Amino acid sequence: MTGKVRIGLVEDQLLFRQGMKAILSAWPDIEVIFEAAEGYTVIDRLKELEVIPHVMLVDLSLPPNGQKEFSGKEVTVALLKNFPEIKIIILSAHEDENFIAQLIESGAHGYLVKDCDPDEVHEAITSVNTKGSYINVRTLKAIQNNIGRKTKVRGISPAVEQLTKREVEILQLICDQMTTDEIAEKLFLSPKTVNGHRNSLLEKTGAKNVAGLVVYAIKNGIAEVS
């Protein structure tokens, strides 16, 4: 490997992005050649580049995504499809075992919590770039726990499944404090239908009530907090 490792940053918080850039630039073997604040422009902008990054650092909680849905996970998927040679490291503010596992499954090459040590970032980048992946102890533990949980639970109950489009849509409206009737009116549905989706949501997420649904939504980037 000749030359520096080229880094791309996808992170909506300018200050964090700049700080990250400053940290990364302190290492002589790394250079940041690409930055983006939103997910949905990343692919197009990358295609315009003459040289693409070796490693992309993608913020998981990517929204403000008002209409265009492009979470960190979706950026990851899009990157993998369009630029399979790019390695992807997910940055996240929190550490949700279930979600980490999902991301690794979806193809991310590494995962970093935002309060990790800067040295760990460097290690992750070089590891991903040379070995193709990076897993630290915490992440490994998360994945193992999650796999264990899955194999344990799958035999008994239908286990945790993906939410459908409609379910995600309704979950977002629930987070917006809308009642069943209001959601039904907004989506031109019968309240009975919305009721059904609510029940599916409770079942699939394992939540007990709206409070649990909202927490789940925020945890998984379906709703925003800021």
Place this chain on the structure above:
Amino acid sequence: MTGKVRIGLVEDQLLFRQGMKAILSAWPDIEVIFEAAEGYTVIDRLKELEVIPHVMLVDLSLPPNGQKEFSGKEVTVALLKNFPEIKIIILSAHEDENFIAQLIESGAHGYLVKDCDPDEVHEAITSVNTKGSYINVRTLKAIQNNIGRKTKVRGISPAVEQLTKREVEILQLICDQMTTDEIAEKLFLSPKTVNGHRNSLLEKTGAKNVAGLVVYAIKNGIAEVS
């Protein structure tokens, strides 16, 4: 003013803190002399210093605060009480008008959103240090809107106030998916009392239902997502 402006950082995310430090250190007239990851140690540690910072940058969403409650706001209040000569700039990931106004009211000298421009940080620091305060256009607008709202509403309803300890406690349990009866049992209260607290919460936060309460709680660091 001779010498550099001494900065203190209170921010739980190590990566963000380091990045911030890197950004700040790029300016020759600024030096970071103090760092803390949690709120509750700040005062004691400051007292041990020979020279205290001129300006403290405090992260609003300071938790993990399991038992010891020390949000960015509380750190601010404690700082003002113990070190009235220190200027305080609040850092926040989000931009909640109502909350900004509250913070300014509680004595903070400046407010910055985390996705602001690095130059803005520098400007805020020097402004706070020399002029004693810093308000940018966005913040000003927020305060104005909020004051406008208050004077309009105050005549009718008791207006937006602080949450009490009990209310915070109950809000956390609501986020834990507990029902009114369960909360009552856990806290050895009558469900009627819990009911009253719930209503106060809805009124004070402006939330319409549990969904709104949970979002509010997470926004304000009263509940955690990970």
Place this chain on the structure above:
DNA sequence: TTAAAAACAGGTATTTATACCTGCTTTCAT
């Protein structure tokens, strides 16, 4: 030492959410 606010708890109502059931289309992958 007062007045205000917080915390407590009773009443009564209505609205919403939750939990099931059923059945009917449509979409989609095998």
Place this chain on the structure above:
DNA sequence: ATGAAAGCAGGTATAAATACCTGTTTTTAA
């Protein structure tokens, strides 16, 4: 082309939340 899942929508119930009253006691701050 056949079954599975998604989406739709009806019924029926109960549980829970929300919205108001009222009042007492305790805590807190002026």
